[in-house]
Amino acid sequence: MREEEALYDVTIIGGGPAGLFTALYSGMRELRTKIIEGSSRLGGRVLLYPDKMIWDIGGIPIISGRALVEQLIVQASTFHPTIVMEQRIVSVDKREDGTFRLTASGGEQHYSRTIILATGKGEPVPKKLELADAECYEGMHVHYIVRDLERFRGKRVIISGGGNSAVDWANALGSIAAQVTVVHRRDLFIGLEANVARMYGGPARIMTPYELKAIHGDGGIVEGATVVHAENGSAVRLEADELLVNHGFRGDPGPLATWGIELEEDRIQVGAGMVTSIPGIFAAGDAVHYDGKLKLIAGGFMEGPTALNSAKLYMDPAANTMAAVSTHHAKLLGMMR
Structure with missing residues (x-):
């Protein structure tokens, strides 16, 4: 079987902060993980302002956008997810066995049991x-x-x-x-x-x-x-x-509007657990809309693991509702030895 035909547990569409942090958490839940990023760089919209200083991330008094992305990439690589660059997913089909086929604009195809959309505000186009x-x-x-x-x-x-x-x-x-x-x-x-x-x-x-x-x-x-x-x-x-x-920027939700996912003002409408209107597809970060949405990077860091936990339970309803905390996580502790 070719690599692109392999079936993943979780495919994260979008390599911005929310997507990268979700990849770490997916590894903590021992899920086979793939990140698909449409551009040539990981980091998302943060890299539009690499020298801007970010003050509102817990435990980090101040950090530049560039440095934050560098650290997020290192963190996301902890469990060695597959990372695919410069592929823009244009269609998603649910197959008879319940898994998803994702097709990129160049015709490349990917297969996954669940999907987490971390596509941000869409392709940023400055006004x-x-x-x-x-x-x-x-x-x-x-x-x-x-x-x-x-x-x-x-x-x-x-x-x-x-x-x-x-x-x-x-x-x-x-x-x-x-x-x-x-x-x-x-x-x-x-x-x-x-x-x-x-x-x-x-x-x-x-x-x-x-x-x-x-x-x-x-x-x-x-x-x-x-x-x-x-x-x-x-x-x-x-x-x-x-x-x-x-x-400001104009966000283009791209092909999402054709996938049958419920949108609210060009954002993905999610319910509790970051579930979308399509079972098996979840969303997090700037891409989503719900009452009380916190429009901060820190909000995406919460939403990504929440979406991942929902994906885990979707695949295995008997699974624990969340991963072990990092200070007690066996694999993470083993990496320190």
């Missing part, structure tokens, strides 16, 4: 500036994703946006950029309260309620931008070397 000539500067001086903070050292930076990302970048760049100006069309920022307070107490200039209306430059080098007051229409021209646009 771009709808301004004349904006495309001329994209990739050079207009940025939707920051991969290297050093690029902005000593530069005059305008940040457009009012969400977590805009606030986080204002704080991160405050100590290295020559000048940071945050432009937001509302007075209220929707970032975490502590981070917003830190931004207001830092060196960044905050301009609200203003909107970015024009970019000035020679078609290659940015020289500045015009912002307009959202209420009285007054215009202000700002000097700048770099523009950082954080207007």
Whole structure:
């Protein structure tokens, strides 16, 4: 039997934080596990902001997105799951024996007794500036994703946006950029309260309620931008070397909508135990919707094992409801000897 024809107990679709942590827990439950990731890198949306600092994971005071992903990959590899990269699953079929056949866009097929969807918010597509000539500067001086903070050292930076990302970048760049100006069309920022307070107490200039209306430059080098007051229409021209646009991302749920899974606002509707509307398919992380959903990485770390426990019970109703805690887990203790 070829490897791709082998039957796995659990196939996790998505290699972001929730999927990676679920792989560790699947190994703790002694299940044959496969991770299928559609891109060329594990880490999911966190890798859109590799230098952003993450503060809200229990027991880790502060960690960069890049470092978190590196540690998650090491952790997920503990029980040696099979990892398949650059395959986007486009269809799932339930066979007569109750197992699933997963088909990738390239025709590759995988077989599994259960599936855990950890697909995140879908393929992230940044919301771009709808301004004349904006495309001329994209990739050079207009940025939707920051991969290297050093690029902005000593530069005059305008940040457009009012969400977590805009606030986080204002704080991160405050100590290295020559000048940071945050432009937001509302007075209220929707970032975490502590981070917003830190931004207001830092060196960044905050301009609200203003909107970015024009970019000035020679078609290659940015020289500045015009912002307009959202209420009285007054215009202000700002000097700048770099523009950082954080207007959010559009998530594409992709083929999920054709699988027969119940969705709620492009998220997978789950019930207790992270069960979906299709028996044998479970979900966790940013992909899911339910009342009281905690939209943090830490929430995905809880949902993944919950989904995995449900998958274990689906396959074996007589099984324990959860794995032994790590401090008592025989295999983990054996690895330390």
